[in-house]
Amino acid sequence: MYAVIKTGGKQYRVTPGLRLKVEKLTGDVGSDVTIDQVLVLADGENVTIGAPLIAGASVTAKVLSHGRGDKVMIFKFRRRKHYRKTQGHRQSYTEIQIADFGGASTKPAKAKAAKAKAAE
Template sequence: MYAVIKTGGKQYRVVAGERLKVEKLIGEVGSDITIDQVLMLADGENVTIGAPLIAGASVQAKVLSHGRGDKVMIFKMRRRKHYRKTQGHRQDYTEIQIGDIATKPAKAAKAKAAE
C-alpha cells in the first residue's frame, strides 16, 4: 500500500517504513505527526484518487530529526554594468519516518460501526 501526500508545497509518494526529508514541520524529535493531505491511495488494484484530497485519509509519521540542507549559491551579474551579487541559502528540513497509512479516521469508523 502506498499514498501520495502533499506537504511543504511538494508531493511525495510514500510507503510504510520509508524515511524522507520534507520541508520543515513543527514537532519535537521523537513525536508523532499526522499528515492529512492525502491526494491518492493505492492498495494493490484498488486506487483512490482525491478531488483534490481524500476525505478521512491520513498518514502517521514520526519526526526523526531537524536539520539544514547543503548551501546553494546564488550569483547574479549584469554584464558591463559592474553589478555582481553573491548570496547563499540553506533550506531547513525535517526528516520523518512514515508509519501507518489510514484510509479512514478511527472516530469515523467507530461512529459508523455504532449505527
C-alpha cells in the same frame, strides 16, 4: 500499499517504513506528525483517488531529525556595469519516517462498484 501525500508544496509517494526529507514541520524529534493532505491511497488493485483530497484519510509519520540542507549560492552579474552580487541560502528540512496510513479505507465505493457491474 502506498499513498501520495502533499506537504510543503510538494507531493511525495510514500510507503510504510519510508524515510524522507520534507520541508520543515513543527514537532519535536521522536514525536508523531499526522499529514492529512492525502491525494491517493492504493492497496493492491484498490485505488482511491481524491478530488483533490481524500476526506478522512491521513498518514502518520515519526519525526527523526531537523536540519538544514547544503548551501546554494546565488550569484547575479551584469557585465560591463560593475555589478555583482553573491547570496547564499540553506533550506531547512525535517526527516520523517512513515509509520502507517489511517482514516479512509482503500476499498472502492459501493456506488462505483455498482456502476462498473452495470457497464459490463
